[in-house]
Amino acid sequence: MLRAAEWRVATVEKVTVETPRVKSFRLAADGFERYRPGQHVDVRLTAPDGYQAQRSYSLASAPENSGSIEITVELIGDGEVSPYFHQVVREGDQFELRGPIGGPFTWTSVLGGPLLLVGGGSGVVPLMSMLRHRVAGEGAPARAALLYSSRSHGEVIYSAELEQMQEAGDGLDLALTLTREQPADWSGFARRVDGPMLDEVIGQLGDPAHSYVCGPTGFVEAVASMLVDRGLPPETIRTERFGPSGS
Numbered sequence: 001m002l003r004a005a006e007w008r009v010a011t012v013e014k015v016t017v018e019t020p021r022v023k024s025f026r027l028a029a030d031g032f033e034r035y036r037p038g039q040h041v042d043v044r045l046t047a048p049d050g051y052q053a054q055r056s057y058s059l060a061s062a063p064e065n066s067g068s069i070e071i072t073v074e075l076i077g078d079g080e081v082s083p084y085f086h087q088v089v090r091e092g093d094q095f096e097l098r099g100p101i102g103g104p105f106t107w108t109s110v111l112g113g114p115l116l117l118v119g120g121g122s123g124v125v126p127l128m129s130m131l132r133h134r135v136a137g138e139g140a141p142a143r144a145a146l147l148y149s150s151r152s153h154g155e156v157i158y159s160a161e162l163e164q165m166q167e168a169g170d171g172l173d174l175a176l177t178l179t180r181e182q183p184a185d186w187s188g189f190a191r192r193v194d195g196p197m198l199d200e201v202i203g204q205l206g207d208p209a210h211s212y213v214c215g216p217t218g219f220v221e222a223v224a225s226m227l228v229d230r231g232l233p234p235e236t237i238r239t240e241r242f243g244p245s246g247s
């Protein structure tokens with residue numbers, strides 16, 4: 001049996017354009033028969049001269065999708081690895097990865113709800129794994145809310161699937177906030193995540209038993225401290241920081 005720390009080869013089965021700056025990659029790779037939503041993989045790219053670059057990417061898929069895994073990569077303009085995924089990687093290509101990695105930032109349906117998920121930008125990726133597992137796993141789906149901050153409607157990742165999940169009416173509240181640009185008929189939030197916004201989402205959800213916050217570092221720190229200010233026990237709040245920039 002493969003250990004999570006061992007590098008292995010992944011083959012790209014499918015590339016999906018999610019938004020102009022975000023693509024998903026379905027990968028065939030051994031050793032992912034069991035993983036927990038919220039975990040990530042490390043990707044290692046090797047240039048012909050031997051130079052290597054390594055980055056982490058959250059698993060977007062649910063563990064129930066046996067046989068393949070999915071990652072979702074946002075293009076960082078001056079980056080090293082994400083432009084490679086966007087401009088070079090095609091179906092059939094191969095690269096190295098290892099995983100699944102990560103402990104505290106994981107949720108499985110046995111933990112139950114109410115489940116509060118707060119994501120900024122590509123920080124929605126591991127939260128999507130949790131939401132996909134929530135409906136694909138055993139038992140009744142846990143009561144859940146996703147508060148998701150994007151710059152504009154066109155940058156909302158997984159928008160069609162998220163809408164379908166909400167329309168299923170099985171206890172998921174979807175709250176979007178568009179911080180820079182909103183469609184003319186927009187009725188959702190239109191500002192950065194703040195205390196009153198969290199109060200509204202939590203008021204509808206009920207006190208969360210588990211909260212997960214993921215996104216740019218500044219976003220995660222601000223939201224986590226607002227949740228503590230709202231009286232949520234710190235040990236029920238789990239965070240994952242993707243990078244240095246603000247939203």
Ligand SMILES: Cc1cc2nc3c(=O)[nH]c(=O)nc-3n(C[C@H](O)[C@H](O)[C@H](O)COP(=O)(O)OP(=O)(O)OC[C@H]3O[C@@H](n4cnc5c(N)ncnc54)[C@H](O)[C@@H]3O)c2cc1C
Pocket residue numbers: 040055056057058059072073074075076078079080081082083122125126216240241242243244245
């Ligand atoms: C546990 C974990 C899981 C992650 N999961 C995902 C994921 O699912 N999807 C995803 O797209 N990314 C994810 N990331 C971020 C990812 O690992 C890379 O940091 C990101 O793709 C940028 O890499 P790069 O080589 O393109 O840029 P780099 O060459 O590393 O950086 C280029 C420039 O961009 C800045 N920068 C680096 N990362 C970010 C960022 N995330 N946002 C804004 N600016 C940044 C750097 O400071 C630098 O100025 C995750 C990070 C961690 C730690």
